[in-house]
Amino acid sequence: MQIAIIHDWLSVYAGAERILEQLLICYPDADLFSVVDFLDDDLRKKHFLNKKATTSFIQKLPFARKKYYLYLPLMPLAIEQFDLTGYDLIISVSHAVAKGVITGPDQLHISYICSPMRYIWDLQHQYLREANLDSGMRSWIMRSIFHKMRLWDLRTVNSVDHFASISHFIDRRIQKFYHRDSTVIYPPVDIDAFSLAAHKEDFYLTASRMMPYKKIDLIVEAFSKFPDKKLVVIGDGYAMSKIRKLAKKNVELMGFQPFPILRNYMQKAKAFIFAAEEDFGIAPLEAQACGTPVIAYGRGGALETIRGDLDSEKPTGMFFYEQSVESLCNAIVSFEEKAKLFKPENCRSNALHFAPDNFRKQFKNLIETQWQQHKEKNKVET
DSSP, X not given: OOEEEEESOBSSOSHHHHHHHHHHHHOTTOEEEESOBOOOHHHHHHHSTTOOOBOOGGGGSTTHHHHGGGGGGGHHHHHTTOOOTTOSEEEEEESSSGGGOOOOTTSEEEEEESOSOGGGTTTHHHHHHHTTOSSSHHHHHHHHHHHHHHHHHHHHGGGOSEEEESSHHHHHHHHHHHOOOEEEOOOOOOGGGSOOOOOOOSOEEXXXXXXXXGOHHHHHHHHTTOTTSOEEEEOOOTTHHHHHHHOOTTEEEEESOOHHHHHHHHHHOSEEEEOSOOSSOSHHHHHXXXXXXXXXXXXXXXXXXXXXXXXXXXXXXXXXXXXXXXXXHHHHHHHHHTGGXXXXXXXXXXXXXXXXXXXXXXXXXXXXXXXXXXXXXXXXXX
């Protein structure tokens, strides 16, 4: 069976790339395709079997290496130019355009959706506001581009034989926008990179890129109400200047830190705080793998990765249900009152359900089932 794996773009090693890494372990002989591939050689050797992707014409356009995302309006055209006629199975890993590859009736196309394009669907207005594009001529240009991409995104749904999704939260978005069902397979989390630490110190931790939707400013502002409680913030980004202005003496802003330091703080923190609405959310599971409970915003993927029912036998965290300072403050007070409920070993045990070997097993089972159904269907039609 000839297999092609399609990825949106390759520039960093993040969540979607961790999925790709595990798929290449499952199917090491697969050929790789991507709109652009600017991975450095060390990442390629360490995580992707030293494979270099077949890329599109965008790879050679001016400034593509650092600003490939500016060519988003051209990406539907780019992804459709890949000639996949020699392949039996096509696996796309898509949070943008990868699912739009052109396939034939004798080919099986499985698309693993990290998310439908958020910026053209339900979060369009939020993205335009955050980019200061909610009014004026530039705003209308972007709205027109997003409208055309929505039409294209809907048309390409028909080229996918079966959808898989990273969470039930994303499954609901697929049903809403595409009117299709999906098989939920949680993405892989490198649990082995985070070891259990039973001893906790007297500080809270949050770690993230400093993007507005991550709500790090909300967390920092909440701790201004608790001068006796310490918060450590790891990460950097363009929202950092705003966060510095909000931080009081009890908040330590460490900026970007290498992985060993991040892991060390995750292991020692009394709790990890997560205020974003994420499609899945890897960081809360990495914290739990360290034996650290999580205080999380109770929407999105966090509801599926954290045991937040305090009446259950083995809770691993708790939720707050409004993205507000007051709601988070109330959760912190409640956490401290009930801290003895959260056992490091239970946090670790919960995280183990999301280990890479579980992902590989479930994904291979999905492929085998869909391939058998595909062959049977072709026999009947013949």
